[in-house]
Amino acid sequence: MEKIAKKAKISLYLDTRRELSDDTYPVKIQVFYGRQKLFNTGTYVSAEDFDNSYNTAKPKGDRLKELKIELSAIEAKANEVVDNLKVFTFEKFEKMLFATKQSLTNIIDHYNEYIKELDKNEQTGTSSSYSCSINSIKEYIDSGRKYPVEVITFDMITPEFLNRYENWMIAQDNSRTTVGIYLRATRKIFNQAIEDGLIDRELYPFKKYKIPTGKNTKKAIESPDLKKLFDADTKGNEFQEKAKAFWFFSYQCNGMNIRDISELKFKDLHGTYFSFLRHKTIRTTKEDPKPIIVPITEFVKGVFEKYGNKKGKPNDYVFPVFTLGMDAKERHRVNQNFVRFINQHMKKLANANGMVIKGTMEARHSFTTQVTRKQGMEFAQEALGHTTLSTTQNYWAGFQSETKKEMADMLLNFDALEPKTTIRKKAAVKKPSTSTKRKASRRVEVV
Incomplete structure (x- = not known):
């Protein structure tokens, strides 16, 4: 037998907790659906008139009859809203009740x-x-x-x-x-x-209408150009020096988004590593989000020391991008300005060294390229903070086709696939005292 869904119960309620100066009280819609909630109607009547109209089957006198019709209409509208809601919530009820x-x-x-x-x-x-x-x-x-x-x-x-x-x-x-x-x-x-x-x-x-999708081509910077960019001279240009520091901070810290860098707090630092939750997905992940763990390398430590706040309470920001008390809109605006600052000066630095880059997202894309090639898709999933492997696969699918071709070509470059170990052979030294023993064989040492 099909189970009938429980329906919200509607009635009118005279809220006598606070009497107005004219001896009237507010009439409210009383909704019971697992719990009770009251909604204002904008109508005010005396306790006597409420009893002699709404609570009476046949009110006496035209004034009370008209009042009953008015109150009954309010109740009927509330019931109509309940009937039209496929799934009842108090929020949906309120929205439909007062909407024109x-x-x-x-x-x-x-x-x-x-x-x-x-x-x-x-x-x-x-x-x-x-x-x-x-x-x-x-x-x-x-x-x-x-x-x-x-x-x-x-x-x-x-x-x-x-x-x-x-x-x-x-x-x-x-x-x-x-x-x-x-x-x-x-x-x-x-x-x-x-x-x-x-x-x-x-x-x-x-x-019938299909929403267009862009090519979503992701540009990664290859190792030689990354080295060239990292070694680029920024002396005398503090803006480019700072932009480069945060760009490579993002690159080395798992392709960390600039917003997550701005949000980093002292409580996230744990000696040899720091951890963070991605701002982009923290509200959209259904399960408890898993923190991303980032080792504090000498370079990362240097960025902390040069551009970070020297000390702070657990909830204080590590970098002086945000300040406590900023609301969400202000943090968004300030972060956008910070991203523009990095992009503007990194573009100038790249151009001065015969390169073209777009901005901070290429740091994340470059990290993804390097780590996927060297450590595999599962490692990249954890490092990027993706909740599923399919997300990482879709992300990787957006990279340029030449990058994927290089990976395919490398599969037949068997020298490149060999482990990078050095084999050194040493001849055993014969000792007179061991002549009765078996002849020493050549041994292999891997270094």
């Missing part, structure tokens, strides 16, 4: 609500991406209009609309990768609205 019909179908409002949620969770980078997404869609719709659009209903976002928007974005010199990032945000908003029962599944446009 226009806001329920206006994708701009849905974007704004989700952006608020991301900001509340301090997911500032994702929040910024969603803001860029809806602003871009609004800009496209507003092009050629006299007044900016304030309402974009879900049924306006059709496969045909998305194709036109994609073409417009490309014509504005945006990459397919950017289009993909923006429209994956739109798809998330659609999926959430459908899950909440706010729009019909038939409105979903992404069955």
Whole structure:
């Protein structure tokens, strides 16, 4: 027999805990679903009128009859919201109860609500991406209009609309990768609205429209150029010297993201190593995230000593990028500036030495290339902080085809596959006193 899902119970409640100056009290919607929660209605009545209208089957007098109709309508709307929710939560109930019909179908409002949620969770980078997404869609719709659009209903976002928007974005010199990032945000908003029962599944446009994906080519710097860059002279240019220090800090510390470097605290330092959780995935990993362990080499120690704070409490930052008390948006802004600083001066340093690099992500990509070649995919998975091997495989799949070809060619270069050991043969020395023993054989020593 199919089990019937428990339904939230609705009733009106007169909150008599605090009387107003006119002897009235607030009427609230009482919702019971495992626990009780009250929601304001904006209506205020006296205790006597509440009993003689809402709590009475047949109120006497037109005023009380009208009040009962008003209160019954509030209760009916609350019950309608409960009936329309496929999965009940107090948060969804509140959202639908107080939303206007226009806001329920206006994708701009849905974007704004989700952006608020991301900001509340301090997911500032994702929040910024969603803001860029809806602003871009609004800009496209507003092009050629006299007044900016304030309402974009879900049924306006059709496969045909998305194709036109994609073409417009490309014509504005945006990459397919950017289009993909923006429209994956739109798809998330659609999926959430459908899950909440706010729009019909038939409105979903992404069955027919395929979101474009970029090539996602990852550029790694090979060993000779890494050495050349590391040995590049930065004397007299403190900006390039600092940028190079943090770029190679990222490279040697498991391709550590600059945000994770900025977030590093004294409590993360453990003598001969430090550990950290990736800021990017700490909120999206369902299981307890596994810390990434990084040995403190002489180079890493030198960066700590030159650019880090000399001492601090456990929750103080190691590097003077963030300060305690900064909110999420400020940390995001400051970190973005720090990344731009490194990228700007590393590009200049590379150009001065006949090289071209894009920025900090090439430090991570270069680490990935080196460690995957030398230690294998499983080692790379742990070092990069990927929760599954498939993530590492997908990450590796984005590297340039020539890198993969070099690996394939190396498989037939059997000299390169030999262990790098030196074989030295020593002839045994004959001793007169051991003439009766067997002749000494030549022995092999591996050094």
